[in-house]
Amino acid sequence: MRTGVFVCWCGLNIGGVVDVPRVVQEISGYPGVARAVDYRYMCSDPGQQLIKDTIREERLDSVVIAACSPGMHEATFQTVAESGGVNPYRCEIANIREQCSWPHQNEPGKATRKAVELIRAAVEKVRGDEALSALSIPVTRRALVIGAGIAGMQAALDIAEAGHEVVLVERLPHIGGHMAQLSETFPTLDCSQCILTPKTSEVGRHPRIRLVTNSEVESVSGYVGNFTVRIRRRATYVNWDLCTGCGLCTEKCPSKTPSAFERGLAKEPAVTIAFPQAVPHKPVIRAEACRHLTSGKCGVCEKACPVGAIDFEQQDLLLEEKVGAIVVATGYDLHPKAKVGEYGYGVYPDVIDGLEFERLNSASGPTQGEIRRPSDGKVPKEVVFIQCVGSRDQENGYPYCSKICCMYTAKHARLYKHKVPDGQPYVFYMDIRAGGKGYEEFVQEATDEGVLYLRGRVARVFQDGDRLVVFGVDTLSGKKVEIHADMVVLATAIVPASGAKELARTLKLATDRYGFFSEAHPKLRPVESLTRGIYIAGCAQAPKDIPDTVTQAGSAAAKVLALFSAERLSHSPTVAAVDEELCSGCGVCVEACAYDARTLDVRRRVAVVNDVLCEGCGTCAVACPNGATRQKNMARSQVLSMIDAVVG
Amino acid sequence: MGYSYFPGCTLRAKARGFESSALASARVLGIHLEELANWQCCGATFPLQVDNSFPLVSPARTLASARRMGERLVTLCSACYNVLKRTNHVMRTDADRRDKVNAFIEEDYRGDLEVVHFLEVLRDDLGFDALARSVKVPLSGLAAAPYYGCLLLRPADELAFDDPEAPHILEDFLSALGCRVVDHPYKIECCGSYVALEPGELASGPSRMVVESARARGARVIVTSCPLCQYNLDVSQQGAHGRNGAGVPVIYFTQLLAIALGLPEDVLGFEGHVISPGPLLRSIGAMGSEATA
Amino acid sequence: MVSSENRRKLLDISGEDVTSCYQCGKCSAGCAMAAMMDLLPHQVIRLVQLGQVEEALASRTIWLCASCLACSARCPRGVSLPNVMESLRVTLLRLGGRHLDPVRLPADVLENAPEQALVAGLRKYT
Structure with missing residues (x-):
């Protein structure tokens, strides 16, 4: 074996703690190591060239890169190894940054020793690595989009416009999501329906979009490029093929x-x-x-019904669709009423939330767009808007900022003032977060128009006769404030849509602690989930406004289109394999597998591996009682010699 | 229904009527309250300093001795309830402070006792429906305003007594007695507590707000379970504030209970009120005209 | 002078690290005693954050806090303000000061106030 070891300084990240020259010196004499070299930034172009040159000069058959986490640069170095002539699966990473120099900053001596041990282990592993080639899988170029709010509609349209079929599933009978409930949108105050309906009708008539409303995804199986989805279309009790929509x-x-x-x-x-x-x-x-x-x-x-479309006997319908990619765009709900006891939310009729205010303000809403309070239909003359209700409140709500409330509260207060010029809107806020094109200007106009901003939270709201008493504070003047209002509007926190948790389980997707779907990387992979082929868009991932949602939806569509651009996909070959002579068909591996990659061949009484489903986690190999399942390039012998290299 | 029972100092001095009305009512309702043999003052206020566990010694000693008598200890006074239950929480959850206190009182008490308020006994063990059936003198139409104050409700996670923003146990209790419940927003606002000892009239501001909140909504009596609330709300009506028949008497929930159960007037123990409850109770026929209230 | 040392001393007594307070003022908005206070509760917390403890100690507010816990019950940052108020009182009381002289209490208070008021008051004020 001729292994080359390449030790990266990563500037001071590694080199500031680990004594790199000494590491190189110690590893140089290790059995199998043909050459050990160090470089300031191994991932740089000259660093990569150094690896390629050394492979050629030393006729290397394997390489170990001692650098940062394989999560960062494994792919980079595998490609470098391959272009130098070494099989990419005989390239191993020794993580001496995240697992060495960073956590042991205060103990450089020990860190140096540990770096040597980690590299020795990697040399032992690469010694046993087989030369493998990537697996190849076909792609069904058809997408599923879950949720037909603005995010789902935009993603569906972008994919369909690029020439691929889309199945768009919506839980409600109609599409449009929460945007259909809004009256106007910030920061331009254009009518929400006016900018939404071109999209909804385009989705409705698009030849490549199959709209499946009043429906939910019930199960998903398969893997990237090859998902099978079962959808339950709940009975509508109206035969839509016959119905003319006459009303x-x-x-x-x-x-x-x-x-x-x-x-x-x-x-x-x-x-x-x-x-x-x-x-x-x-x-x-x-x-x-x-x-x-x-x-x-x-x-x-x-x-x-003049056409006999009413069908009380109609049953739920189960549909099955084959798709290659999935976009999750399930949107949001608002913080539940029961949890805001101090504001009497859900108790006093004139304490309402932001979406209720949108409906009051909407021309097609219950008051035909006149601002009239729910209890008695009077036009409220003093309206208190309270921001951060449930948001930024780790004790009684959620620690996160819901992001859109500063803007929509400014919008509400302004729209109220436009419709009730002699009315007085008050806004209780903690900070105004108006970062966005035209946003800060929009808030400033609100104050110009007579909206009074008070900096502080409200402690209590209670009914007194036909008014609502608001106990607030203005921390800028240092005064406790009491306002007798006719109506109170709460900017309640954005929370994941109901059912998102169940969907996450169905799709085996990770969520954060609040139930928002987790992206693969918070900065660099914001629309990909951790499962290949499944993407996320809109408020399903985190609270966001319409422009950001549309942007993210377009980005998710671009990811889907990139996936669909090739006929076949490659998949890592470091998967489990079965020695059928040793396998007794006990099925322990099937139980252990989290990816449905292991099944039993009942006829031959042996366990088999579905290579493309296997994520190479190794759980089945460990669970197998008689050593029939092994993990490619992570053989038992490799693991034992790695341990020896560290403790020996 | 048997419980050990902690009276506390105020019920043996200024609030005797609270205790006598409660004990007489309990007897009629089949609730057996057995007084602790060796109890001492709970300290009246829960100490909020974490570097000094000494103020926990007295309530902890009470808890440890109650544990030997059974699993549930009943209190009447809101302050005793608050201090004992919070001390119990410390003894149950804070190993460090528990060890310190146990070392001092030479016990190995671990908080495995349940501190319950008499209202909870009526609600959870007797049941307000059963209570309603025991009523002999329905207080029909008596406009009564509940007043919780702070000590029954907060901290809600430790006391778990009722919804801290919208409690209803007193309302349910008053309804069971036949009263017309007067809801008012200040029922959960503080009366000022021990700040009443501050000189001048300023400190009675919060109490006057509470009384006014109840009175303006038609309450003819305010009902509480805290002797300090009772005192503060009552005294705040001294002078101009309570004159011309505008005063609202402030009484203990157990006094109303005893009346509804038809118990003799001598268990009520109305003493030293600024606004005497007598005229009101006589006017609704709940007390005889000869009573000395 | 801004001092973090002062803040830490109070932390030992109160067990409350006030650095998490973001000054939303919800405590002050719901304080029943606020009308009589020279500094609102959130302002006291701000002074403690800055370590300007002398000004907080001189405030009437710390003696007007009735430990009713309405503030901490609603605090979005989980700050137990009543503990902080107590740590300020205790800082003065442990130096031998007392806020209230039992001998000088008015006769009608001594005669009529419930024992609970006297015990609680003396515990908080002396």
Whole structure:
């Protein structure tokens, strides 16, 4: 064996702690090491050239790079090794930065010794490495997008426009998400529906977008390029193929219950189209509110429908789709009412949240766009807006900033002032976070228009007669403040959409502690999940505004398109393998595998590996009771000699 | 239903009526309260200094001796409840301070006792429905405002007594007695507590806000379980504030309970009120006209 | 003078590290005693953050805090303000000072106030 060892200083990151020349000296005499060299930045072009030259000069058959985490540069150095003529799977990384120089900054002597030991172990491992070649898998060039809010719609349109089919699944009967509920949007104050409907109708009629609404993803199997998705389309009790969307059924329906789209501020019939511009413009019967479906009586809609589209017998439908990539765009909900006891949220009718205010302000909303408070329909003359309700509150909510509330509160206060010129809006804030094009200017205009900003949180809101008493503070003047308001609007925290946790389990995706989907890298891979072929966009990942959401959705689409640009994908060959002579078919490996990569061949009574599903984690190899499963390039003998190299 | 029982110092001095009405009511309701043999003052306020565990000694000693009598210790006074339950929490969760205190009182007490307030006994063990059935003299229509103050509610994670922002145990209790409950926003605001000892009238500001909040909404009586709240709210109505019949008497929940159970007036023990509850209770027929309240 | 040493001394007594406070003022907004205070609770915390303890010690606020815990119950940063107020009181009391002279209490207070008030008051003020 002729191994070359390349020790990186990483400037002072490694070189400032570890005595690199001494490491090189000590490792030079180690069995199998043909040459050991060091360089200030091994990942730089000259560093890479040094590796290639040394491979040629010393006729190396394997290399060990002692540098940073393989998460950073393994791919770089594998490529360098390959272009120098060494099989890329005979290139090993000894992590002497994250696992040595950084944690042992105060003990340079010990760190140097540890670096030598880590490199020796890597030399031992590379000694046993086989030359492997990457696996190749086919790609189904068809995408699934989950969630048809602005994020999902944008991703679907971008993928479809590039020529690929998209299955767009939406839980609600209609598309558009929360943006369909908004009245105007910041910082331009253009009408939300006006900029949204071109998108919804484009999605609705796009030849390459298959819209599946009133539906949820039930299971996902397979792997990048080859997912099989089962979707449950819940019964709508209306045959949409027959339905013309005339609306007679909704006019006649006698059962009226609070509308979710109107955030409970108005009632809707049990058979309903949520809003006038809804796409698809077809009604659904909400079973829980329908008299016929709950008690067998009524059936008025059935009689009213001129085309016989009402179908009380309709069942859920299970669809199966094959796709190569998935975009998760499930959006957000608002912090639950029950958790804001001190503001009487959910108790006093005139304490409302931001989305409720959007509906009050919307031309198609319950008040036709007039600002009238829910309790008695009066036009409120003093309105208190409270920011950071549940946000930036680790004790009673969430420590994170919900990011959009400063802007939408400024928008609300301004829209209120435009509609009620003699009214007084107050905004309680902690900090104004208005970083964005035109954002700070927008907030400044709010103060110009007479919105009074008070710096501080509110402790309590309670009802006193027909007014709401607000106990606040203005920390700038150092005064406790009491305001008697007609209405209070809470900027409640953005939380992951209900059902996101279950979807994460279905897709085997990681979430953060709040339930937002985790990106592969917070800075450099912000739209990729940790599972290849699954991407995230919009508020499913973290709170964000419409421009950021659209940007991220486009970026997720670009990732999907990059995946679809090749006919086949490569997959790492360092997977599990089975010695069928030793395998007894006990199935322990099948239980141990977290990726569904292990199955039993019942006929031959042996366990098999699905190479492309295998992530090479090694769990099955360890679990196998008789050593039949081994991990390629992580053989038992390799592990034992690595341990010897460290402790020996 | 049997419990060990901690009266506390105030109930043996200025708030005798609180105890006598409670004990008489408990007897009628089949709740057996057995007084601790060797109890001492709880300290009246929970110490908020973590570098000094000495103020925990007295309540811890009480808890340790109560543990020998059973698993549940009942208190009436909000302050005793607060101090004993919080001390118990320290003894249960803070090994360091527990060891210090145990070394001093020569015990090995680990907080394995439950400190319960008498209201919780009525709610959870007897049940407010059963209580309602025991009522002999329904206080129909008596507009009563509950007043929680602080000590029953906070810190909510340790006391776990009721929703700290929207409690309802007193409301449910008053409803069971037949009262008309007067909700008012200041029921969870502080009365000023020991700041009442500060000279001048300033310190009574918070108490006056509480009384006004209840009175403005039609309350004819304010109901509490804390002797210091009772004193502060009552005294705040001295002079102009309580004149011309505008005063609202402040009484203990157990006194209302005893009346509703039809117990003799001598267990009520109304003494030294600035705003006497007598006229009100006589006017609704809850007390006889000869009473000396 | 800004001093972190002073802040640490109080931390030993209160167990509360006030550095996490971000001055939202929710404590002051809900303080029942705020109307009588010369400094609002969040301002006292700010002085402690800066180590300007002398000014906090001279404030009426520390004696007006009734330890009702309305502030800490709602604090988004989990700061137990009443512990900090107590650490300030105790700093003075441990030097031998006392805020209240039991002998000078008015006769009607001594006669009528419940024992609980006297015990609690003397514990907090002497």
